[in-house]
Amino acid sequence: MTRSIGNMKIYFTAIFWIVCCQIARASASSYSSFVINHLQGLSNSAVLSILQDNQGLMWFGTYDGLNCYDGRTIEVFRTDFSKGRTLDNNIISRIQVAGNDKLWVQSFLGINLFSTDSLSVIDNYIFPNEETIVYSNRKGDSWVLGKRNLYYYNTYHQCFIKADSVKMHLDNLAQCAFVDDKGGLHVVPANDTQMYHFSLNTFSSDSLQVHMQVASSPLHSKHIKNTFIQGGVICFIDEAYDLYLYDVSKKSKMYIRNVRELYTKYGNFIDVFPFYDDILVTLHTGGVLRLMASQQYAEDLMRVDLRIFSAYTDNQQGILWLGTDGNGVVKFTKKNALVTNLLLNHLSPAISGQVRGIMTDRYGTLWIGTKGDGLICIPDYQKDFDGKSLFIYSPKGKLPLANYMRGPNFYPVFLLKKKNNSDDFWVGMSDSLLYYYSYQEDRLIQVQGSIHRSTEIHGIYEENDSTLWLATMGSGLLRVTLDVSSRIPRIRKFRCFRCFSEQKEIVEYSSLWVQGDSLLWLGSRGQGLVRFDIKNHEYQVYSLREKLGKAVDDILCLCEYGKNHFFAGTTAGLVSVNIDGRNIIPSYIGREQGLVNEMIHGLVKDEAGILWMGTNKGMIKYDPVSRGSYTYYYSKGIEIGEFSDDSYYRSPYNGDIFLGGVNGLLYMDARQSSIPEYYPDLILRRLMIDREEVNINKYYSSDKKAICLSEEKNTFSLQFVALDYLNSDIEYSYILEGYDEKWSLFSKENEAVFRHVPPGEYVFRVRYKKDVLDTVCKEYSVIIKIVPLWYHTVWAYVGILLLLLACLVGYVYKLYRKGFFSHVARAWAVSRKGLEIENERELSMKQAALGDWADYFSHCHLPEQITFVQRILEVINESLDKEELGPTFLAEKMHVSPRQFYRKFKDLSGITPSDFIKRYRIVKAAHLLAETDLSIQEVIESVGISSRPYFYKEFAEKYGTTPKNYRMQHRKDENVNNME
Secondary structure, eight states, X not given: OHHHHHHHHHHHHHHHHHHHHHHHHHHTSSEEEEEESGGGTOSOSBEEEEEEOTTSOEEEEETTEEEEEOSSOEEEEOOOTTSSSOOSOSOEEEEEEOSTTEEEEEESSOEEEEETTTTEEEEEEOOTTSOEEEEEOTTOOEEEEESSEEEEEETTTTEEEEEEEOOSOOSOGGGSEEEOTTSOEEEOOTTBSEEEEEEESOSSSOGGGOXXXXXXXXXXXXXXXXXXXXXXXXXXXETTOEEEEEETTTTEEEEEEEOHHHHHHHOOEEEEEXXXXXXXXXXXXXXXXXXXXXXXTEEEEEOTTOOEEEEEEETTTTXXXXXXXXSOEEEEEEOOOSSEEEEHHHHOTTOOSOEEEEEEOTTSOEEEEEEEBOEEEETTTTSOOOGGGOEEEETTEEEEGGGOOOOSOOEEXXXXXXXXXXXXXXXXXXESSOEEEETTTTEEEEOBSOOSSOEEEEEEEEEETTEEEEEEESSOEEEEEEEOSSSSOEEEEEEEEOEEETTEEEXXXXXXXXXXXXXXXXXXXXXXXXXXXXXXXXXXXXXXXXXXSSSOOBEEEEEEEETTEEEEEETTEEEEEEEETTEEEEEEESGGGTOSOOOEEEEEEOTTSOEEEXXXXXXXXXXXXXXXXXXESSOTTOOOOSEEEEEEEEOTTTOEEEEEESSEEEEEEGGGOOOOOOOOOEEEEEEEETTEEEOGGGGBOTTSSEEEEEGGGOOEEEEEEEOOSSXXXXXXXXEEETTBSSOOOOBSOOEEEEOSOOSEEEEEEEEEESSXXXXXXXXXXXXXXXXXXXXXXXXXHHHHHHHHHHHHHHHHHHHHHTTHHHHHHHHHHHHHHHHHHHHHHHHHHHHHHHGGGGGGOXXXXXXXXXXXXXXXXXHHHHTTTOTTOSHHHHHHHHTSOHHHHHXXXXXXXXXXXXXXXXXXXXXXXXXXXHHOOOOHHHHHHHTTOOOHHHHHHHHHHHXXXXXXXXXXXXXXXXXXXXXX
């Protein structure tokens, strides 16, 4: 019984694993899809109609309202009878363009003319007792086709006018006609061979001046059974069930295939249209049938889970929009993924560990080290693979991945490193043992012996066949010497090299890079970089935190960029390290420089010099030349959001770049990473004034080149968006010229907020980019006018100024008449004389207290300042012969802190305390030379100078002569004075 239960577990696990593989293969088909539903704000999951207007906005008609989608947000419009005009019903069956700023919104009750400017209904039109459908072109030339009558929209009368009676047999009104660029209506009836053409001389004149012409032309030799028209292309099926495609502009017809078998197999067709090179068919029973041009239009059934109401193709961006019954809007695109994903749960549901070590070999095999599940082998990873070819290795042996069950054992694989002289590779695990993979024996082999330390190996450098250097977490840097004389190597000896930083031993290394053949650069966890010379065993520790002032000593990965240049990924940003001999010159790249996510787990350089980083939230593309970065977070086909340590690798065989994460890995050919992009126009979507949304169209000038706001509404925000429905990772930058000093940093934020903008005329400019290598950004600009209140206008200011000036002149004249200015003149003369006396008194007091040194303290005036300087001079004079005399010594004597003393002294004198002491000593020495008979050496010692050459140098700079000549000159002058 136990064995039976075990076999059933294995059986169901295998079935589940096979299903996952099928899902993985299905996801690798030519198309990818994305669902827009209530989570994005869609009003109802049943979508009956879809249209893209002239501006590029998407409109969805649902069972509960009209929806406008800009790629980021959805705005919903429903029936609101409190308004004068409103949608006559919330079930929107059809949407057509009615001009540049209008839409036809058809419900089950009638047709509504909807303004995209005012976001409101302009008019309602009802056609009682007749089934009708509205058709129009991009200019708004509009027709209503009914089964009994034909109408056109007259813009002069602003209503629909009957043009003619319909005498054709029309089965499907929604798929039998189209309006060309000139306004002509073309109808393909059922069970007919002709196409009928209706044209008017004008849509905008009085109805009496409107004339219609009717013509027909042969379309097909056999009767047409079904017609499907979209985007100027007619797909039709004739009575023999042959499917044709007719291009209206080229007037060319192409045979596709016979679809009788498809009708029998799948039932009726709802719609048929081209998409890229294929023909797609939406089925009444559900699903999309793809007729593949590359395989002679063989069928491929897709998405049988979808029941489709409507379809719209955007040929500019290459998107197929499908309105479904219950699944919202499904967006189909041609797969244009930047990367290929390998998710672990698609390989096997039993794998729970994240990806760590990654390596490829020359046979095209991909080896994946996991955190706990051992080593996974995927042969020829670039081709489709099935479960039978996948294996998992552990110290216990080799096992087909389909049979793998996670047991109690834990086998983490942190590092895979190819041996120098063979295809075999070293496997860094968490053990006291050392392993390698042998191709000859197809298994993991344990190196004999032990390093006697339980450690995680995160870096290996093979100095020669018998010497390995291991960067470990837990044991620091190890050198292992092997005995390779036997078939299986044996550990002969090992040595741990101890490195210290501030008396703390470094034992945790996350990464290793080898410069040349003898220098190891080690990234430590929390203690910076270590440079180790394996020739002389000397090391040097570099704290990036001390050099940069950033918490970047916790290093997760290293990546070589040049001979003397590498990058370090840390938990707090990216560091560029240039090597200058034994010195390093680091520079920081983080959030302030546009790097959104700062925890960098993996770092790989491609052949173009671009760095690809796996972070805790997305993959980052960084250009070291332009210093620009771009973040991919679940975009461009990336299905991994959080990346893991150790899992970064570039294949030396084909240049493929690998980054591993918590749920799998991705790889890409970096040479193909710059896929041509479509750059749609930017539009303004919303205007918020004081946090309240308003209709932006009400604030536009008549020519729509400016937005005009009053001064009381000068706190506002503008929301903008690039109508790109393929790429959500668009980064925007904006500036309000005349108000902002510089452009904002590029970010995914699409709203600009401005507060208290002064009256004036400004230019709001916004641009966007979709790649770090974008050099020319798409830009939009609009003038912003802040109109001042009347009392803030120039004329108001001039009037107020003239009024104040008149009042001032009158007041001055009044004072003059009273003799005020004569009194002021006399008082000023008296006060000036008193001020001069006070200044002379202060100067004499300062001269008496400071003597000859008074001139050195030009900013010293107050009594307490004079007392302070006087005390300093006393201390200097008393301690002049002491060599320790300096700013710190004086600060202690003055009972203040050195910093406070330095600042106060310099404020009073304009020079530093050290410079003043030097000058004091030289001046004092000159005085002693002139007034005493002390020898020059005695004079030098008495002023506290220990170096005779220094004294001579400073003395000569001060007096322009030697001390001896100075004494002789002053003695000579003294004798002359005595004789006189």
